[in-house]
Amino acid sequence: MQVYRVGGAVRDKLLGIESKDVDWVVTGSTPEEMISDGYRPIGKDFPVFLHPASRQEYALARTERKISRGYAGFSFNTDSGITIEQDLARRDLTINAIAQDEQGNIIDPFNGQQDVKDRVLRHVSDAFVEDPV
Template sequence: MQIYLVGGAVRDQLLNYPVYDKDWVVVGATVDEMLEQGFQPVGKDFPVFIHPKTGEEYALARTERKSGKGYTGFQYFASPDVSLAEDLVRRDLTINAMAQADNGEIIDPYNGQQDLNNRILRHVSPAFAEDPLRVLRVARFYARYAHLGFSIADETVELMIQLSTSDELIHLTAERVWKETERALAEETPFAYIELLNRCQALLVLFPEWLQLIDSEQQARSVLNRLQRTEHFGQNVFSCLMTVATTQLPDDEALRLIASMCERLRTPKAWLQQAQQVRQWHQAIADIESL
């Protein structure tokens, strides 16, 4: 049994970013061996376990095969025979397909360190195009790292366009779309999320209400740049984006559009209420110093 630190923890260590969560891959083990050591299984169909002391996730090395639509349409195969490289190749981006051994050695079969140094977000393999959720994930990572000078590889953008112009995105659940979006709006450069989704033609499919933001990009960026990074930064970003996106609409129509979008995405009620209040009072807020 060999255990490796994988994914975001390795990436962020190399970027000198704070590491909040650690995920591990276990090579050469069976489900029974994990249970014997006290690991708690997560779900029935996914070979992921919780460490009995640290609470961190340990996943058996696995391969996957596309079997249906959406991000859930996969069959997974976990076996002691699955290698670390076979496990890593199923990941989305090269910078997320690195592992670290317990002696500190970085295992990097897909040149993630090179892409990290060159500030490029690049898919690992053509299997990227099998999972529509990766369109949102790449856009979220772009929102996180754009201020560091990261760009998207052209061939990765092409695969994102391929996913967006197929029927794959419509099979994503509202919960998954919102989860990625909520995280993206709290990142360092949230407008980069919208910019990239528009570039790969996903904005029209998932967030048609935000198409107006592309025409009002300068105004949107100006508003977002004035926001302070408080505890509720992502929620404040959402409220401001909805206000900019509906500025040209009558008040009642704007409030209905906000309500409709929040209902479709199943946002928290507090996000809906704040977005409507900011839209209703945005002019008074803008003039607050002169009131």
């Protein structure tokens, strides 16, 4: 099991801003393993769990596939083999598609750090343009 801080919390840290909302993604685990480790399931549409000590939300890494129109028209895959890079690919903007592992290493497959520095907003993929939030 590998835990990553992702999204806006990483972006805000790069900007020197304190983030009140921290998102966590877990790779290499299953819902059963999370429960066995003391996490409490709370997600309805995909596996999200409350950490046993911090009570923060931890989501299993996932990929998404559009299956119908609208906000809810997605199919999710939360297989334990999904990588952090695959999870980051489903995000809206490159500045939100950055992760930080437990050792402090930055995972940035879409050059979001440079976009933060340049103050540029770029979509991770054309999928966001096709179906914006």
